Amino acid sequence: MTAISFSSPALSPTPQTIAGQLITSIGTDQSQIATLQEQISTGMVINQPSDNPALAADVMTMNSSLTRAQQYVSNAADGQGWLQQGTSTLNQVMSALQSITSAVESVSGQALSGQTAAVNGIAAQVASGLQQILGLANTTYNNQAIFAGTGSTTQAFDSTGAYLGNTTAPSRTVAPGTQVTIAQIGSTVFGTGTAGLLTGAGATSGSVGVLQQIVNDLRSGNLSAATGVDLQHLQAATATVANAAATLGANYQNMQAFSAQATATQQALQTELGNLQDTNLPKAATQLTEAQSSYQAALWATAQVSQQSLVQFLG
Amino acid sequence: MSNLSLDIAASALNAQQAGMDTIAQNLANANTPGYVAESPTLTTNPPGDLLGVGTGVRVVGISQVPDQLAQTANQQAQGGLAQATALQQVLTQAQATFPEPNGQGLSTQLANFWSAWDAIAQNPGNQAPYTQVADMAQGLATSLNQASAQLSQTASNTTSQLSTMVSADNGLLSQIAQINTQIASVKGGGGSANSLIDQQNQLANQLASDLGATATTQPDGSMNVSVGGSTIVQGGTVDTLSVGTVTGTGGASALGIINTANNLALSVSSGTAAGYLGAVNTYLPKYQAQLNTVAQALTTTVDTQLASGYTTTAGTAGDPLFVQSGTSGAGATTTGITATNIAVNPSVAANPQGTLGVSTVGGSASNNAGNAQTLAELGTSATGPDQAYTTLIQGLGTDVQGVNNQVTSQTSLANAANQNLQEIAGVNTNQQMVTMLSYQHAYQAAAQVITVTNTMIQSLLQAV
Structure with missing residues (x-):
């Protein structure tokens, strides 16, 4: 007895397997097209962490660095504002001091001709110069007195010329771990006690500062003191202010350099981020065209292959 | 003598007709999932006398293409694919919780x-x-x-999906047990259980993909189903599964599938259930931590x-x-x-x-x-x-990328296994056409034998 069977053991594809294969390849093409279209429409290569986990982490870190760099640029700009304000204020103080100095120097000539009124006029000029410098010493930037250190006050000096601030200068962070001082301490620039420019403003007696001493000496007729020791004190104080102005100027240049550096860092980061995550449009467009051709070919094949079978050739 | 020719021809007509019937059945089921191509098993009838001429052909039965190995391989591949796909589904949801790296995350x-x-x-x-x-x-x-909160929500959604699936699978398991009983009675009555076997395979495919269940066909035609080494269906008896808290690795409590008959946790390592359990027990807690x-x-x-x-x-x-x-x-x-x-x-x-x-x-x-x-x-x-x-984010991205790659490779594995099974067990239209022509020719030839025999008898009758 022989059992015969017509179903051959040789493996050959059935319509179902052919259909399955075609559906798989159409699906692959479609998902490739979807990925490329997402890249083109968002302009980004990495749209979720799984697209490239390591690169996604890089992008996140770089985005944080970029935000930091932007803040450094902002900090530097703010610091430059402070320094600019400080420098120009000290320049004004300098020119006020220079006109006071030349006025006091002219006293000797006026006194010889016995013109008391003229001397009193000079005293008034010095007194008003003192008020002007007091005003300049209270200059604010963004509602903060720039010569008050980091003290909690909107004024660096009160009306009698007493220092109200503290001795810690404010600074701005302009690079990781780098801070630049953006102001000078009022008590250093303008001095304190009898060596101070502003001490005892308006007081006629007691412990007064350089300028008020000149006013008092002029008014009391102690002209030799005014043109002698007082003038020396004034010159010393002027030198201190000039020194502070020079320091601010140097800080300003420093700040400019850091600002340029932070801007450059920001731009470099942006470029690098762009290189990392921006879609290469020509490449993506070409790939999309390729994927679409392949998709169309798969569709065409599906339309063609499934139609052919022996059935058509049997009468 | 001529009687014998007619008998032989008649048996041939019957046999070829049975062949045509199976072709028709095969073509009708060309697109039926789980259908296994059938063919008549034909055998010669023994000679009636000492001269040794056989007495024709008879149909012993309608057999299915033997495909158990391909079925098992396909079920394993589908289970692997389902596991990767389920994990991908949950992890993609988890990833969407974090709009990185370009969003306002x-x-x-x-x-x-x-x-x-x-x-x-x-x-x-x-x-x-x-x-x-x-x-x-x-x-x-x-x-x-x-x-x-979104990660917790994803975990609880996954758990409820798992519960829904397991309760549906309980239905499938009891269907297999029912079919086992039916097969026993059909075979006992000498009938063909082919269509029942097809149904059984279809159910087993679904269970392999859901739970990573392994099906083994017994000599009596019934199917035993086991999950993670624990037998759930044996003959007509079936255990009920449920989703609950079990003791996981290291003694910590974890989500698991429990056989309510003996209250033991099943070690599910394949199928959608394994994907969901992995997500709920391993991945989501990791991200939460x-x-x-x-x-x-x-x-x-x-x-x-x-x-x-x-x-x-x-x-x-x-x-x-x-x-x-x-x-x-x-x-x-x-x-x-x-x-x-x-x-x-x-x-x-x-x-x-x-x-x-x-x-x-x-x-x-x-x-x-x-x-x-x-x-x-x-x-x-x-x-x-x-x-x-x-x-x-980098860990999550790597996990999702990994599972995406896994889905791609499992898909091609599963496609290959399915294709292999289809090529062995499926209906190839062209092949069926050729076979149909053979049956047709044999049928026509047998009919011709009857005509010729008839002519011979006519000539004999006229001669008398």
């Missing part, structure tokens, strides 16, 4: 938060930048709370730095910024922080300028914001929240 919020401290440093006497920092801190806490680390790092980094500073309004010690929700003030709880319970200290939210220790000098009010400047630089800290968050 936590990383952007963190970067802006750090920079906001510099805004305080630029203007320590102004209330606005303090309020901004408090608002951004609130945004961070809310984002962490939401991300944590990493998110907690981010919340803890944020709290520790910010609060520790703030604790070393003084307020600008009074020069006194400030309050912690990030605290456990429900606590407030200087003594608020800053330990045991999770992504779920992290909150902004209500006392800081109410008066940020008076409670944030941004100054480095104490004792009196000041415009000193040196501590805020230090805080602004903490984003790059190796133990800070940014680092922890990047680790989480």
